[in-house]
Amino acid sequence: MSGDNNSDPSAPYFNSIGTPTEVAGESINFTVVANDPNGMNLTLSFDGNLGPNLNPFTAGASFDTFSGNFTWATDVNDAGTYSVRFIATNNAVPPQSSHVDVTIRVLSLTEVGQTLYIMHCQNCHGANGAGGSASLVQCSTEISIREALGLVQGVGGVSAMSGIAGQMDSPTSDIQAIAYFLQNVNPTPNFCGNN
Ligand code: HEC
Known part of the structure; x- marks a missing residue:
């Protein structure tokens, strides 16, 4: 009440x-x-x-x-x-x-993706995917993230990234949101060729 x-x-x-x-x-x-x-x-x-x-x-x-x-x-x-x-x-x-x-x-999916990116990725890949101790990941697609995380059969994941997927509440939708964020965070029009 x-x-x-x-x-x-x-x-x-x-x-x-x-x-x-x-x-x-x-x-x-x-x-x-x-x-x-x-x-x-x-x-x-x-x-x-x-x-x-x-x-x-x-x-x-x-x-x-x-x-x-x-x-x-x-x-x-x-x-x-x-x-x-x-x-x-x-x-x-x-x-x-x-x-x-x-x-x-x-x-918004961007908001959700940003929160998840900060939680799981930013330490190594820098703010907004611009790069840090690891390469820049701006514009990464869902499939490239899945591969790097070792979630695609037959593709060796990045060893530094092993264990990250296991910390996600729901990897499928979390990765989708992170990819959406990385593809839309750059303010330059058409930066990722997607808009
Ligand atoms: C502990 C550090 C670390 C964390 C955390 C991390 N990565 Fe990585 N990632 C790496 C390293 C190291 C590589 C290998 C390439 C490089 O040196 O940048 C890599 C590679 C990648 C690649 C392939 C890049 C390419 O050029 O082929 C993608 C995509 C990627 N990471 C996305 C992510 C995403 C999305 C997250 C969060 C879910 C994440 N990473 C979290 C360290 C990390």
């Missing part, structure tokens, strides 16, 4: 939703559960037009006021911070209502 605006003990209240966070391109799904202390019937409604954060509904999200299901298949361009207010109203006379404001974060 954290975040409810109405502290009246007889007002509806919400189960905690937290801060849903996903990488752009992934789906965000959660269920809004509202309760009434006196067992009254509740009606859910919503408002995405809160500002200054973005409105998830104009970006393609939907909310089912009967089931309480919020669903949004984000696309790669949806990175940003969004807000939505969920409102629960009971059928008391007069009706009582509460609302909870939820922040939804959609992370």
Whole structure:
């Protein structure tokens, strides 16, 4: 019930939703559960037009006021911070209502890739892939990173890099994000021939 605006003990209240966070391109799904202390019937409604954060509904999200299901298949361009207010109203006379404001974060692949690059690669390959004790890796592709990490059968990995893949939470998507970062970090147009 954290975040409810109405502290009246007889007002509806919400189960905690937290801060849903996903990488752009992934789906965000959660269920809004509202309760009434006196067992009254509740009606859910919503408002995405809160500002200054973005409105998830104009970006393609939907909310089912009967089931309480919020669903949004984000696309790669949806990175940003969004807000939505969920409102629960009971059928008391007069009706009582509460609302909870939820922040939804959609992370850009570049942001995710940068965090992972700093964690796993920067020590040797320098800031933004520009090179350090090891060569520059700007523009590296997913497959070249997989090879260097020793994840491609028949290709000997770089011995200095052995063990890194084992420290990643999910190597496939982590490497994808790192490659995306390395291909898009250089501000010079078309530096990697990809844009
Ligand atoms: C402990 C140091 C170290 C770390 C950490 C490290 N590397 Fe390397 N990497 C090397 C060395 C050494 C080479 C061999 C070539 C060289 O000397 O630069 C190499 C080679 C590569 C190559 C092949 C480059 C080429 O020119 O063929 C790629 C791609 C690469 N690394 C990407 C990464 C990525 C992405 C990460 C993070 C996931 C990473 N490396 C982490 C040391 C490291």
